[in-house]
Amino acid sequence: MNQGSALIVRVGLATLAMAVCASLPAAAGATQTPTEHSVGSRPETVSWGWFPLDKPPVLTIASGDTVRIDTLSHAGATQNDHPEVSLGEVGIAPDQILPDVVDFWASREGRPREGRSGHIITGPIAIAGAEPGDMLEIQILEMTTRVPYGINNTSATGGVFGQRYPGSRPGDAERDIARVRHLIRTGRAGDREVAFFSDDIEVPLAPFMGIMAVAPNPVVGQPGVTVPGVQSSRPPGAFGGNMDVKDLTVGSVLYLPVFHPGALFYVGDPHSAQGDGEVSGTAIEQSLSGRFRFILHEDTPLSMPRAETDTHYILMGIDLDLDRALQQAVDEVVAFLIAEKGLTPDKALSLASIAVDFQVAEAVDLTQLVTGKIPKSLFLAQ
Secondary structure, three states, X not given: OOOOOOOEEEOOHHHHHHOOOOOOOOOOOOOOOOOEEEEOOOHHHEEEOEOOOOOOOOEEEOOOOEEEEEOOOOOOOOOOOOHHHHHHOOOOOHHHOOHXXXXXXXXXXXXXXXXXXXXXXEEEEEEOOOOOOOEEEEXXXXXXXXXXXXXXXXXXXXXXXXXXXXXXOOOOOOOXXXXXXXXXXXXXXXXXXXXXXXXXXXXXXXXXXXXXXXXXOOOEOEOOOOEOOEOEOOOOEOOEEEOOOOOOOOOOEEEXXXXXXXXXXXXXXXXXXXXXEOOOOOOOEOOEEEEEEEEEEOOOOOOOOEEEOOOEEEEEEEEOOHHHHHHHHHHHHHHHHHHHHXXXXXXXXXXXXXXXXXXXXXXXXXXXXXXXXXEHHHOOOO
16 A cells, blocks of 8 residues: 655654653653553544543553554544545545554444544553552654645634634624635655645644543533543643644653553544644644653642653643633743742743743634743753
């Protein structure tokens, strides 16, 4: 099967080590010999639009192990028409459709849908010894595109233009934006992988997983929880989930709080490129494989997801209201600067105002997510 030119991005161990916060405690199970694992995106290893709490782990690993995980884009895999029909309508030949996509599509019947969203999510992966109150560190080592194309959707009522978007108002002018599934081919241009958006526009690829999560504690009435025990994959939350933070690409590190024994890690919603905000409601939705290292930090409570790159500490605020999400992100930045850098609260807020960038990572998934990005270069003694 011709899958075209796959994008493979790797990071060296030395580079990744620089991304791990020096103040973090020693990892659990550090004396064990790390093991390499793999998990495919098969009907039995994926869930559709939620994070099951009682699904047996598809894999159990030790802290320090690495796992290569296949993921599937929902684009072309969740509609009523067969994938060869649906993707054929936008120009995809049958031999460029992953068998996993067809197998998932055939398995949709009988999967409950109430209270769920549309993402295809691989997992859960259990980390031996993880308990509530611990913290899970996810090192993002490698991303590989599985097909040479992705899909982006536009419409006059999608994304930030949707009638249920908080910024919408009665009487808003109609927009001349067509409802289109945009096929976007990807491949190599010189020494880089790009999306061939048009004859004269190329978008550099920066693949990342829109969803990385631990099993949540869903409570009816919380964002995305309308059925007891069912957390929709649409809104992100303290458990991570559909964060759509484009900085979480190769070389970055994500930290998530643990709510259940084993942590139960899920991953999906693969993207090859996205702008902050994801304003149309979709990125370039493109199936990916990712390689991750998991490190367990015992007795390390965490209130919200946080991340690191080589250049920044990234704190997050998540709320139904964008203003509240910004306020929460500022609170998280201030708390981090106090705890990790020894600043007083007033000095921390001062530094946040003069040196930290607050960005809308995504604004189209019910809850809004704002990142506070602290440059590591501010601190002369690392």
